Amino acid sequence: MKWISFVPLFVLFTSCGKGLGLINSAPKSQDQAGIIASCTSVDQAQSLSDELGIQYRVLSKKHKMIEFYKVDKKELKNRLPKAKLKSNIVFEKTLIESENFKAQNVSNKAFYGAHVPQYADHSTERYFPHLAQIDAHQEIAQGEGVVIAIIDTGVDYNHPHLSPNILENDLDKHGNNADGKDNDNNNYIDDQVGWDFYNGDAYPNDDNGHGTHVAGLAASTYMGIAPKAKILPVKVLSSTGSGDLGTVAAGILYALDRKADIINLSLGGSVGNSFSKELKELISSVKIANTKNSLVIAAAGNGGSDGVGDCNDEEPQYPANIQEDNMIAVASVDAYNQITNYSNYGGETVHVAAPGGANASGALLSTALTECEGPCSSNQIPYTGSMGTSMATPIVAGLAAVIKSHSSHLSNAQIKEIIINSVEIYDELKGLIKSSGIINVSNALNAL
Template sequence: MIDHKRCFMKRNSTLAVVCCLLLLLVSCGKKTSEKTSAPRSQLDAGIIASCTSRAQAEELSQQLGISFRVINEKRKLIEYIGISEEELRKHLPKSNFKINKVYQEVLVDGDFQVQSAIDYPYYGAHVGAQRSQRNASFNFPYLIQVDAFSSSNEGQGAVIAIIDTGVYYNHPHLSPNIFTQNGQMVGWDFYNGDAFPLDDQGHGTHVAGLAAGTLNGVAPKAKIMPVKVMGSDGRGDFGTIVAGILYAVDNGADIINLSLGGSGGGSITADVAAMIDSVIKAKENDVLVVAAAGNGGYDGLGDCNDNSPVYPANINQDNLIAVAAVNQWNELTSYSNFGGATVDIAAPGGDEWNGGLRSAAVPNCFGPCHEYEADYTYQMGTSMATPLVAGLAALVKTKYPQMNYKQIRDKILNGGKKFAELSGLIGSESVINVGLTLSN
């Protein structure tokens, strides 16, 4: 069991080795100890090398003690943490590798895994079998009660903006719920500057499926507004995210899901101030914002947001809910950030390291998908907990249409189930509960 200390110190973990997927990559290299006075949003986050030979990548993996994962058959990526570019170049055949500096701006808050590749355990499975897999992960039997849905309309009429890496909007269990007006999809790609916010990373698609997928979504009849603000490497910047928030507000979103975060240098910079202003604009337009508390740093252990702010989760506005992740025993996961003063509520996020359960099998597709060939995967992180809260917000909004953003927020926080394990770590000391929230 993880001994969760309060915000006075970093929490201890019984895990000896932790591997996590920050960005799109897996790193098991040593952690850098270099310090710098530069804002975190400008820190060098390592070196990325891409190669065309699996054998060479595997050889380097053995030589340097790092891990790699396959993005597709033609491209492999390796992330090196704590190794100089000069040292790296000594090991790289010039003809097959290209080195690029990558800077840490806003990170997708992670899909923590102990594997070096995303798992697709149910590829090609029958849809009926997919639905039965709700029992294979703790999110749905734990969170969703069938009788709760009998008193709701499953989110029909609510619009959830998924501001993320995009959404694979042709997926058979997402396409029916894509938000349209006058026959046109409402969504935008701010990362590439076009009207096609297609997911090329997978994170945003998974998030959308948890919130409002027709198969396993919390609000299976809510509409999805795809807004792409990050690229295939899971990175973006505060300015692009602000543009995405403003777009969602101006184009009919009721709820905004932000499964992302960055430190902003630990102070109220101009970029952070602009993000705060965008959340205030959302409030002025009666839009609720749900943001991930974050997954800690490179050590894979959650941090205290009271001491080390993460934005947008740390924006102190009454239309924002900051979400942590718990495991099936109602304990904060080892990776989840926390904060009694800054994190509002928790939701199931998956915990491979404690019990072997991750978040539900939901869409993850990067190419043409058909009804019986759609990609599904389990993932874990506060990114996965956050859309469960966004989906619940859609259920509340459509059951109680007279409620404004603050009333919906209060109902979710007051409708959660309290657990002593969360005392001092989460403001409400609660995990969301659909049945209690909709029945009270």
């Protein structure tokens, strides 16, 4: 399976004959942060835009989520009396926890390919020790039939170890087969492999590397936790890993439309209680996910600006601190089962820990951006090392996919309970992690 990787310059919704005032891309800075109006139709937004000369962006046509820019909130309220209005908070790079902590011991891209020895071989254990740490790769279930949405910086969907697992929307082709029409009627034109909410196009390529690494940890065909799960790439973060709450919420809603079973959020920030009103859009999308039996896995966070882990019970981190019964917040442990220096924690609010890499014991190796001209040769398949709660999160998403593929009748709440109750408990994690333990694939499957 191959995709054309060029990015066409078509504009979303051109077929509607609308254009003035309508923009596609996410806000690039705090200055441009907008106001989200829920319960507002595109027609209402367009007429308001015509009248006032303001810009707007359609976050979700189906859910009537529109973002307006450079507009007075009071004026908007007068014009759209039935709309629910929330200012959209932009995560600056310093707040975002998708930071790609490059480990000291894995300096640059490492190339592995078909010559990499198979699992259980000594070398592979050395390169992918997190698999043995959580007793992964049980042959009885590998994520078959389960969709994991990677809401992130995008995914390199041409990577040879990811492309076989990308969820394809056969009804709405892109690239050479694009017809500029929304053939499956989900309000996104030619969304064959996913959607890029940051740039407003059907090509959720990764211009950072973070999302590609995250996708591989969960579901690479080679050394992913769930090597047969499907990956749905949804780009909501910029090339520097920053983003905003409304775009993340829109990404979640899109993933639900594409029937994602598991939503991976290796991102977040300490937006603080004072912004709780602005969080409502994000919280609402997680609640909707719950009604669709979708499990949301979120990173506990990497300790904020000083990089030293904080207690999420006292300093809430979002989305990880959203208190819904389909949300699992994940901390990071090193290869010695100790919480990593950078990882946030919380005996009340952080449910489980998973391997996330640490300087002392190495970064987690996973898929990296390809630079091959044409298809990559077998010895040119890039993997790289990264560490963070961003890396621990897809390990848990992979486990959720494995459980669901084994027992598809389980509800998201039941899968969450199994993940939490099957951890390996460590005394050192008591009080830091709600379950006091590290996830374990073998235990979880034995509990089914």
